[in-house]
Amino acid sequence: xxxxxxxxxxxxxxAVAVLRQVSLHVNVGExxxxxGANGAGKSTLLMTLFGxxxxxxxxxxxDGVDITQRATHQLxxxxxxxxxxxxxxxxxxxxxxxxxxxxxxxxxxxxPEVARVLERVLGLFxxxxxxxxxRAGTLSGGEQQMLAIGRAMMSRPRVLLLDxxxxxxxxxxxxxxxxxxxxxxxxxxxxxxxxxNANQALRLANRGYVLVNGEIRMEGSGEALLADxxxxxxxxxGH
Amino acid sequence: xxxxxxxxxxxxxLVLGSVYGLIAVGYTMVYGIIGMIxxxxxxxxxxxxxxxxxFLAGLxxxxxxxxxxxxxxxxxxxxxxxxxxxxxxxxxxxxxLRHANRLAPLIxxxxxxxxxxxxxxxxxxxxxxxxxxxxxxxxxxFASGPDAFVRLTHAQLLIVVTAIISMFLxxxxxxxxxxxxxxxxxxxxxVMASLLGVNTDRVIAIVFVLGAGMAxxxxxxxxxxxxxxxFFIGFVAGIKAFTAAVLGGIGSLxxxxxxxxxLGLAESFFSGFVNTDYKDVFAFSLLVLVLIFxxxxxxxxxxxxxx
Numbered sequence: 001x002x003x004x005x006x007x008x009x010x011x012x013x014x015a016v017a018v019l020r021q022v023s024l025h026v027n028v029g030e031x032x033x034x035x036g037a038n039g040a041g042k043s044t045l046l047m048t049l050f051g052x053x054x055x056x057x058x059x060x061x062x063d064g065v066d067i068t069q070r071a072t073h074q075l076x077x078x079x080x081x082x083x084x085x086x087x088x089x090x091x092x093x094x095x096x097x098x099x100x101x102x103x104x105x106x107x108x109x110x111x112p113e114v115a116r117v118l119e120r121v122l123g124l125f126x127x128x129x130x131x132x133x134x135r136a137g138t139l140s141g142g143e144q145q146m147l148a149i150g151r152a153m154m155s156r157p158r159v160l161l162l163d164x165x166x167x168x169x170x171x172x173x174x175x176x177x178x179x180x181x182x183x184x185x186x187x188x189x190x191x192x193x194x195x196x197n198a199n200q201a202l203r204l205a206n207r208g209y210v211l212v213n214g215e216i217r218m219e220g221s222g223e224a225l226l227a228d229x230x231x232x233x234x235x236x237x238g239h
Numbered sequence: 240x241x242x243x244x245x246x247x248x249x250x251x252x253l254v255l256g257s258v259y260g261l262i263a264v265g266y267t268m269v270y271g272i273i274g275m276i277x278x279x280x281x282x283x284x285x286x287x288x289x290x291x292x293x294f295l296a297g298l299x300x301x302x303x304x305x306x307x308x309x310x311x312x313x314x315x316x317x318x319x320x321x322x323x324x325x326x327x328x329x330x331x332x333x334x335x336l337r338h339a340n341r342l343a344p345l346i347x348x349x350x351x352x353x354x355x356x357x358x359x360x361x362x363x364x365x366x367x368x369x370x371x372x373x374x375x376x377x378x379x380x381f382a383s384g385p386d387a388f389v390r391l392t393h394a395q396l397l398i399v400v401t402a403i404i405s406m407f408l409x410x411x412x413x414x415x416x417x418x419x420x421x422x423x424x425x426x427x428x429x430v431m432a433s434l435l436g437v438n439t440d441r442v443i444a445i446v447f448v449l450g451a452g453m454a455x456x457x458x459x460x461x462x463x464x465x466x467x468x469x470f471f472i473g474f475v476a477g478i479k480a481f482t483a484a485v486l487g488g489i490g491s492l493x494x495x496x497x498x499x500x501x502l503g504l505a506e507s508f509f510s511g512f513v514n515t516d517y518k519d520v521f522a523f524s525l526l527v528l529v530l531i532f533x534x535x536x537x538x539x540x541x542x543x544x545x546x
Contacts, residue, residue: 050434076436088431090424101424104417105436155436 102154256503265450281477287458325451488539
C-alpha cells in the first residue's frame with residue numbers, strides 16, 4: 001500500500017523550474033532513498049511535499065488523499081514530518097523546547113502519548129536528555145542533527161522524511177544516526193531518505209530513486225542501484 | 240536642593256520611560272516576527288487615548304463613582320477594542336502583502352496610519368480634547384522643607400506599577416506558555432515552525448494583538464495622567480517608542496523596556512538640567528551614539544547559530 005505518492009510533480013522557484021514531471025511512491029513500512037548530485041532538486045522535492053514551494057503541476061497524495069494544495073501547517077497533523085536540510089533547529093530555544101515544538105501538531109487529548117514519545121526520543125538520543133535545558137544553538141552539529149530527528153519524531157509521524165542527515169558529520173556520528181534510523185524503521189515508521197552519501201543510504205534502503213536535473217533517471221532496489229555501474233560512477237566514487 | 244531636583248527628574252523620567260517602553264514592545268515584537276516596522280503602531284496608542292475618554296464618559300453617564308473600578312473597566316474595554324484594531328491592521332495592511340516586496344507592507348502601514356489619523360480627526364474633531372482628572376493627589380517623598388520634596392502623583396505611581404505588571408504578564412506569556420513558544424519559534428524560523436504545524440498567520444496576528452494591547456495600556460495611562468490628547472499624538476509617541484525599541488535592541492523584549500526607560504530618563508534629566516527645547520535632540524543623539532558604538536542596541540545580541 002502506498003503511503004506517499006508523487007504524480008508528475010512540477011515545482012520550482014518563480015520562473016526557475018526545478019522538478020520536472022517527478023513521479024515516485026513510498027510504500028507503508030518501506031525505507032526509500034532518493035540520491036542525486038548537488039542541485040539536482042532533492043531538497044526542493046522534500047519542501048514541495050510541504051508546499052514550500054508549492055507544486056505548480058501534478059499531484060501529491062498522502063494515504064491516497066490529494067494534499068497538493070493543503071496549507072503547510074496542516075500537513076504535520078496528517079502524519080508527515082521532515083528533518084530538513086541544515087537541521088533548522090530553533091537556536092534560541094532550549095533542547096526541551098525544541099522537542100516540545102515537534103509536538104505542536106498533536107492535539108491536546110494525546111498529551112500522555114506525547115510524554116511516551118518524548119521518553120522514547122530521549123532513550124534513542126540520551127545526549128538530548130543531558131542537554132535538555134541548554135540552548136539548542138550551542139549544541140554540536142551531530143547533536144543538532146539528533147535534535148532535528150528527535151523533534152520530527154515528536155509528532156509520531158507515519159512517514160519520516162530526512163534531508164541529508166549525514167551532511168557535515170563525523171563518520172562515527174553518521175553511523176550512530178543511521179543505527180537509530182534503522183531502529184525507527186524497525187518500529188514501523190516509513191522512511192524517505194534524501195542523501196548525497198549514496199553508499200550509506202542505498203545500503204539502508206529497500207528501494208531507491210536517482211534524481212538528475214530535476215528528473216527521476218533511475219529506480220530500483222537498494223542492492224540493484226548499488227551494483228549499477230552508472231550509479232557507481234556518478235555517486236559512489238567507483239570506477 | 241539639587242538632590243531633590245535630581246530625584247524628581249528621575250521619577251518623571253521613569254514614568255515617561257514606562258510609557259515609551261509599553262509602546263516600544265509592540266514595535267519590537269512585530270519587528271521580531273516579520274522583520275518590519277509597523278508604522279501604524281503609534282495610531283493604535285492614539286486611538287486608545289480616545290477610547291479611554293469615551294469609555295470613561297460612558298461609565299460616568301451610567302453613574303459609576305469609584306475611580307479604581309472605573310480605571311479597571313476602562314483599561315479592560317480599551318485593551319479589547321484596541322486589540323481589534325491591531326488585528327485589523329495586520330489583516331488589512333500586512334497579511335495580503337506577506338509575499339510581496341519588502342517595501343510594500345511598509346507603505347501600506349503608512350497608509351493605514353494616515354487613514355486612522357484622519358478617521359479620528361473626522362469623527363472626533365481636530366481640536367485637542369480632554370478629560371477631567373479622576374486621579375488626584377500624590378505623595379511628597381523625602382520632604383525636608385516647603386520646597387524641598389519629590390512629588391510622586393497617584394497617576395504616576397499607577398503608570399509605573401501597571402507598566403511593570405503588564406511587562407511581567409507579557410514576559411510570562413512569551414516565555415512560559417505554548418502559544419508564546421510558538422511565537423518564538425516563528426520568530427526564529429517561520430518556515431520550520433509551519434512545517435511542524437504552527438499556523439504562522441495566526442501567530443503573527445496574535446503578536447499584533449499583543450503589541451496593540453500594550454500600546455492600549457500606555458494610551459489609557461497617559462490619558463489618565465495628562466488628560467489631554469488629539470489625533471496627532473500617535474506620531475510623536477510612535478517615533479519616540481520606536482527610538483526606544485532600537486536603542487534597547489530591536490527584537491528584544493527586555494531591550495524595549497530598557498530602551499524606553501533610558502530614553503525617558505535621558506529626556507527628563509536633559510530637560511531638568513540643561514534645556515527643555517532640545518530634549519528631543521539629546522534623545523536622538525543618544526540613539527545615534529548607541530548605534531555607532533553598539534549597532535545591535537543595548538540588549539540586542541546577534542543570534543548565535545552553528546551551521
